[in-house]
Amino acid sequence: MKLRFTKMHGAGNDFVVIDGVRQRIDFTPGQWRRIADRHFGIGADQVLLVEPAPAGSDVDFRYRIFNADGGEVEQCGNGARCFVRFVVDQGLTAKRAIRVATMSGVIEPRLEADGRITVDMGPPAFEPARIPFDAAGLAPRPQGQDDTWPLAVDGATRWISVVSMGNPHAVQFVDDVDTAPVASEGPLIEHSPRFPARVNAGFAQPVPGGIRLRVWERGAGETLACGTGACAAAVAAIRRGLAISPVQVHTRGGLLSIAWDGGSVFMTGPAATVFEGEIDLAALPSPDSE
Numbered sequence: 615m616k617l618r619f620t621k622m623h624g625a626g627n628d629f630v631v632i633d634g635v636r637q638r639i640d641f642t643p644g645q646w647r648r649i650a651d652r653h654f655g656i657g658a659d660q661v662l663l664v665e666p667a668p669a670g671s672d673v674d675f676r677y678r679i680f681n682a683d684g685g686e687v688e689q690c691g692n693g694a695r696c697f698v699r700f701v702v703d704q705g706l707t708a709k710r711a712i713r714v715a716t717m718s719g720v721i722e723p724r725l726e727a728d729g730r731i732t733v734d735m736g737p738p739a740f741e742p743a744r745i746p747f748d749a750a751g752l753a754p755r756p757q758g759q760d761d762t763w764p765l766a767v768d769g770a771t772r773w774i775s776v777v778s779m780g781n782p783h784a785v786q787f788v789d790d791v792d793t794a795p796v797a798s799e800g801p802l803i804e805h806s807p808r809f810p811a812r813v814n815a816g817f818a819q820p821v822p823g824g825i826r827l828r829v830w831e832r833g834a835g836e837t838l839a840c841g842t843g844a845c846a847a848a849v850a851a852i853r854r855g856l857a858i859s860p861v862q863v864h865t866r867g868g869l870l871s872i873a874w875d876g877g878s879v880f881m882t883g884p885a886a887t888v889f890e891g892e893i894d895l896a897a898l899p900s901p902d903s904e
């Protein structure tokens with residue numbers, strides 16, 4: 615049996631998108647991992663599953679996110695834009711403004727006239743328990759409106775902002791993202807015992823009009839862009855007094871614009887379809903093999 619999929623990207627953060635509206639899809643973590651595998655599967659940073667709205671809800675769809683490591687997670691900003699492009703292009707809706715349920719609540723994306731997509735990502739949260747971040751015994755250092763926290767990383771102290779965009783982010787500001795230790799310290803931050811649910815580790819550099827950003831993503835490694843990471847870093851930059859809204863976020867895969875006035879975070883950026891295909895379900899590991 616074959617499974618149809620659409621390969622998409624949002625600013626280079628790439629996705630396999632699967633229609634779970636017209637068919638019922640229920641894979642194991644090992645099967646999601648195989649689909650995302652760049653050597654033995656299709657290859658993606660995340661796999662997105664579009665499902666019908668939960669019964670009795672006031673939303674249009676449900677959208678689920680699986681990291682390349684097979685784990686299901688709460689939120690994905692670049693994925694939200696690709697989700698809209700997908701449901702419109704596949705004829706699953708005629709709407710341009712859509713309400714969609716995610717694991718971390720309802721978000722509201724809309725397709726703009728220029729083809730870009732703006733997503734109301736909801737408000738950020740900063741309280742350590744909401745990340746979750748174990749701040750026991752740590753003294754925060756105020757910077758502007760922000761609290762920065764000392765995190766021990768490989769014998770050094772990194773001063774991080776903790777932000778939840780529905781999913782967890784640790785953002786630090788660096789002099790030059792090109793030389794930032796993303797590949798070496800990113801995994802250490804992701805797996806720090808201070809973050810019981812692990813964390814996405816952002817490295818941001820203030821530049822005129824915005825920030826440059828690289829993100830080591832939980833469950834996926836460094837990606838060319840991270841939408842929720844861009845929201846978290848832009849909000850941290852605004853709170854620290856390093857940027858003003860709207861913040862232009864330059865990632866290695868493209869530009870995202872993040873607006874925040876203290877309420878919902880609005881993210882605007884591109885979403886593109888690369889190709890469609892089908893994968894033989896026999897290529898996936900059996901559900902019992904885990």
Ligand SMILES: N[C@@H](CCC[C@H](N)C(=O)O)C(=O)O
Binds near residue numbers: 693782814
């Ligand atoms: N690439 C995404 C974030 C995907 C989930 C993240 N890796 C996590 O584990 O929270 C984005 O564009 O936001």
